[in-house]
Amino acid sequence: MSVVTRIAPSPTGDPHVGTAYIGLFNFTLARQAGGTFILRIEDTDRGRYVPGSETRIFQMMQWLGLTPDESPLQGGPNGPYRQSERFELYGDYARQLVASGHAYPAFETPEELSALREAAQAAGHVIHVPSRDLDPAEALRRMDAGEAAVIRLKVPRDGETVVNDRLRDPIHFQNIEIDDKVLLKADGFPTYHLANVVDDRLMGVTHVIRAEEWITSTPIHILLYRAFGWPEPVWAHMPLLRNADKSKISKRKNPTSVEWYQQQGFLPEAMLNFLATMGWTHPDGLEIFDLAEFGRVFRLEDVTLGGPVFDQAKLRWYNGKYLREVLTEDDVAHRLHAFLAAQKSELPLDEYFRAVTRLMTPRLEVFSDFLDKTGYFWTEDYAVNEKAQAAIDGARELLPELASRLKNLPTFDAGSIKALFHTYAEEKGLKLGKVMPPVRAAVAGTLESPDLPDLLATLGRERVVGRITKAVS
Known part of the structure; x- marks a missing residue:
């Protein structure tokens, strides 16, 4: 028997994570068997019909890579695929x-x-x-x-x-x-x-x-x-997706629109990986796996009925793992740049952008965090928070000397900068915890940033020296 599955959403609003969830399992079962996966639009409830919702459903399925074999877009031998x-x-x-x-x-x-x-x-x-x-x-x-x-x-x-x-x-x-x-x-x-x-x-x-x-x-x-x-x-x-309190997932307690997650900069691979674990566990205990691996090992009988919790924090964890461990640096840079361009950002995809992306990826979970965490890379008019200002105020004697040494450092790379800090600390009888935080505060306006030598090397000598000088003047 040829396996034929379908997903049949109604165009009544935002494309729902529940539709993506059920779509994933239908898509996978059909692909496993070399069968057919159908997308049908159930639009006979005209009182709840929302113009444009159908197109957004198609866009969601395309973004996730759950391409149907038959649908209102592709056509097929069993059409039409709209109930109306x-x-x-x-x-x-x-x-x-x-x-x-x-x-x-x-x-x-x-x-x-x-x-x-x-x-x-x-x-x-x-x-x-x-x-x-x-x-x-x-x-x-x-x-x-x-x-x-x-x-x-x-x-x-x-x-x-x-x-x-x-x-x-x-x-x-x-x-x-x-x-x-x-x-x-x-x-x-x-x-x-x-x-x-x-x-x-x-x-x-x-x-x-x-x-x-x-x-x-x-x-x-x-x-x-x-x-x-x-x-x-x-x-x-399939078991229903649940909120943390085990109630049925709803937008009152959790964002349920796939578009919302897309606009926050979640990756479709991470979303699919996360949804696959809703009521199912990889037989080898793997947490990170792609759609092909899911299709290789999935069995419908292994789905459990415990009421899977749609935990946004866990989804962010999955997304961060994909950014750090699955995608290449080049892929992250290109996807991040495309995401920012959609947000009307005009940052160029140049070597500086790639360097900042490489530096920040370990500290990101979703792309929407990027600009909030990297403002000091793009402007000299960055804010200095209270803790950073206190660190600057407590090191006004150290900072000018450090600025001078950084200015005269023969090679301005991360290794040379790190050695400079160690040498300076030894000469002054100080711990690195007294030397490096004020510099971080001066150049970034915060005490939370990537590794300081890498940060300074990425900003470049001129910016670093100018910012430290400005901070103490």
Whole structure:
């Protein structure tokens, strides 16, 4: 059997990290099997549709490198890939269910349904819709005559529906407790249940990998597969991403837009690596691995259900590891420069920029930290914080002499500068902790910076001597 997976987001807002998370596992399973990964846009809920959201979903998938085989952009043999462009299909399939006795037109008004629902809740059972008992031919005649109606699934009132999930023990649902869900609304638009099942079947989807919040909808979908006489796909409901307090991840407690992380300067490789560990652990205990390695060792059955925490601090750690240990210096410089250019920075990609990048990379976790941490490299008008000023004030006798020695140093490189500081400290009977911090404070305005000899060598002799002289004058 050829494996076909899909991701089916709705264009209702920011591209969500949850979509990226589920997309990663669907993409990987399809690639492992040499199968097909489909991106479908579920846009039938026109009340929540956000213009531009669809394009942003495409851009997110492209940024992450989770390229689908079929989508509204690529096209494919199973299109169209927007539900709004498949509108006529759903009405035909809904009528097919009515004709086979598995669904029925329902004519109750919202007010009537509200009263029925209240009565059902008071009695402790699911709502019974009177239209369920109408003769199917008469119901269709009334609907065809223009009478407002929805089409509802006719759930059996005996037995049970069992969800066989690859990640869980069988989940049993008593049919008597399942509502007759609306499949086709009065305006002709399908609900999620009908459109999802019809599209998955027509697109040949073999594995439905989605978030666990859809488990309660799955018996409805299984009943639809049975009503149509179609084989079920493989079901696998992934654990939801959680906040630190174990609540479902939400933008009230955590940024959930992938665009936000992109704009902060996170790397797509680090994001994918981090998302892969949400509910899954590398069998060899590796924390840093790429998409190819994930595809090599991943098994769907190894996903755990403990409620993975989307910890932004851990994601920053992953990103820092990629900057320091995975990417080359040249790659970091080019990506950082492209990121800054998108932020309207005009810094040139020259040897000085590369030197500063090389110096600062060990101190970075995300690219957005760069300008905040490197202001003194680009301007003489840098701020001097309180601790740095105190260090300067306490060394006004040392700094002019150090400036003179640095000015006359034959070779102004990191090794020579380091030797100069050691020699000076020995001559004066001082510890390096008394000699180097005031210089750091004078040239950077802070006591937190890269290794001082490297910093001075990168700034250059003229800047260093001028800044120390300015600081004590």
